[in-house]
Amino acid sequence: MFLNAQPNKAGSLNIGLMGGTFDPIHMGHLVTAEEARQQFDLNYVVFVPAGTPPHKDEKTVSLPEHRYLMTSLAVMSNPSFFVSRLEIDAVGPTYTIDTVRHFAFGDDSGPELFFITGADAILEIFTWKDYEKLLHLATFIAVSRPGYSLDHFYETLDRTAPNMRHKVHLLEIPALAVSSTFIRERVTLSKTIKYLTPEPVEQYIRKHGLYRTGI
Numbered sequence: 001m002f003l004n005a006q007p008n009k010a011g012s013l014n015i016g017l018m019g020g021t022f023d024p025i026h027m028g029h030l031v032t033a034e035e036a037r038q039q040f041d042l043n044y045v046v047f048v049p050a051g052t053p054p055h056k057d058e059k060t061v062s063l064p065e066h067r068y069l070m071t072s073l074a075v076m077s078n079p080s081f082f083v084s085r086l087e088i089d090a091v092g093p094t095y096t097i098d099t100v101r102h103f104a105f106g107d108d109s110g111p112e113l114f115f116i117t118g119a120d121a122i123l124e125i126f127t128w129k130d131y132e133k134l135l136h137l138a139t140f141i142a143v144s145r146p147g148y149s150l151d152h153f154y155e156t157l158d159r160t161a162p163n164m165r166h167k168v169h170l171l172e173i174p175a176l177a178v179s180s181t182f183i184r185e186r187v188t189l190s191k192t193i194k195y196l197t198p199e200p201v202e203q204y205i206r207k208h209g210l211y212r213t214g215i
């Protein structure tokens with residue numbers, strides 16, 4: 001996938017894995033990925049739309065192919081952003097440990113990995129499959145919305161994953177005032193979503209009649 005992979009300024013290969021359901025992807029996700037790319041000196045950010053998230057089912061989430069295509073449309077103009085089909089093509093539930101192992105290339109000389117996702121999701125990391133190995137294999141970037149309580153975040157993290165603060169960075173993104181839920185609700189109410197998500201995504205949602213009846 002990364003035919004032109006070049007080390008960054010520090011001479012290392014740092015890859016961001018942007019995990020999420022992306023139902024749909026929106027400007028907040030894109031601003032997040034770009035901010036993480038710059039702050040953590042990432043060579044690439046690979047968006048990894050979840051297949052069937054372990055804690056959700058197909059009745060509450062749009063089809064994986066729709067979410068994959070919307071994500072691809074959203075990132076097409078950024079040369080540092082890619083989309084992976086890894087979880088989309090997986091049969092059955094997918095787990096972050098398997099995704100991280102895939103991108104680690106199976107040895108210690110592989111790239112340094114940064115897993116980027118919502119702070120609330122990361123606070124539940126102790127319920128994820130093989131979470132201790134996961135914290136060993138990747139650094140986590142926990143993204144929060146404006147007004148999110150830092151005290152609550154670190155208290156919960158210290159309780160659930162003691163001594164792991166150095167592996168989890170909190171990143172507040174003002175543009176994350178937008179959420180996928182907000183966009184879905186607006187579509188259901190026939191309200192405009194212009195400028196909340198890239199125009200091709202907006203067109204895709206309209207063309208395929210997504211979210212019209214609510215999910």
Ligand code: NAP
Pocket residue numbers: 018019020021022028029032048050053054055094095096097116117118119120121127128129143176178179180181
């Ligand atoms: P979610 O419950 O749908 O989202 C939780 C919160 O985080 C929402 O407010 C969401 O906002 C936000 N969020 C999600 N992804 C984000 C991102 N990349 N950047 C910024 N904010 C984000 O969480 P999810 O999408 O199902 O899960 C997040 C990731 O954790 C996925 O990659 C999933 O596979 C992984 N996960 C793994 C396990 C496991 O391995 N056992 C268990 C749970 C989750 P929006 O709705 O606006 O995105």
